[in-house]
Amino acid sequence: MSAELDIVSVDEALLRFLVAARKTEPSSSSTTRRLILDTSIRLFAEEGYVASSMRMIANACGIRAPSIYEHFANKRELLFAAMTDVLGDFQAFIVEVVDADLEPGEQLHRLVGRHAAWQLRFPARAGAWDSLAASHTVERHLLPEEVTEFTRQRRLYLDVVTSLTAAAFPSPQPHIRARAVLSLCDQIMSWSGPSVPSDEPRLLDHVWVLARAILTSALAADVTSPRAK
Numbered sequence: 278m279s280a281e282l283d284i285v286s287v288d289e290a291l292l293r294f295l296v297a298a299r300k301t302e303p304s305s306s307s308t309t310r311r312l313i314l315d316t317s318i319r320l321f322a323e324e325g326y327v328a329s330s331m332r333m334i335a336n337a338c339g340i341r342a343p344s345i346y347e348h349f350a351n352k353r354e355l356l357f358a359a360m361t362d363v364l365g366d367f368q369a370f371i372v373e374v375v376d377a378d379l380e381p382g383e384q385l386h387r388l389v390g391r392h393a394a395w396q397l398r399f400p401a402r403a404g405a406w407d408s409l410a411a412s413h414t415v416e417r418h419l420l421p422e423e424v425t426e427f428t429r430q431r432r433l434y435l436d437v438v439t440s441l442t443a444a445a446f447p448s449p450q451p452h453i454r455a456r457a458v459l460s461l462c463d464q465i466m467s468w469s470g471p472s473v474p475s476d477e478p479r480l481l482d483h484v485w486v487l488a489r490a491i492l493t494s495a496l497a498a499d500v501t502s503p504r505a506k
């Protein structure tokens with residue numbers, strides 16, 4: 278079966294994502310637990326998961342090391358909780374602009390802007406997630422079933438963007454276009470330069486101009502054409 282035939286409908290993709298987002302919505306937690314989660318995700322990204330000991334995390338939190346074990350049994354459990362927390366935040370942020378009544382092009386426009394806004398407004402959390410994902414920390418240190426769950430969650434969001442891309446810009450290889458647009462959003466901090474909150478509208482407009490260039494280009498068709506080989 279070709280990749281293009283393996284695209285779910287927009288309605289189905291949105292429904293799956295919305296259901297998953299509700300399940301992973303960050304739960305309320307104690308002040309100490311919240312501090313441990315925020316500190317650990319930062320240290321895992323900056324120092325690396327292996328190098329970040331529970332004692333180091335405790336010191337950065339200003340608490341005694343045994344206090345961490347009142348909330349998390351071990352470092353692997355802490356990693357899973359921290360990554361789940363960031364994922365839940367991201368999904369909840371994205372869900373705010375999901376509207377099943379919108380045309381695919383307008384919905385995609387909103388999602389692209391929202392995704393880029395997440396990177397701009399929450400650079401520490403977004404950067405930590407991207408860093409840990411790029412280093413394959415999840416795959417190396419979590420249990421197989423936990424890795425499977427993260428992979429499933431990320432695929433649900435990709436499916437939404439892919440289905441909207443296929444519906445709004447019906448050209449070859451929507452999967453490639455969707456991934457390219459998401460990469461554009463993820464890397465906005467690396468190419469936008471220093472920004473202030475007032476710059477956000479201008480940057481989001483710029484992101485959409487670049488995204489449209491990707492979505493309407495002949496790149497995806499060229500990637501798989503015999504001439505490209």
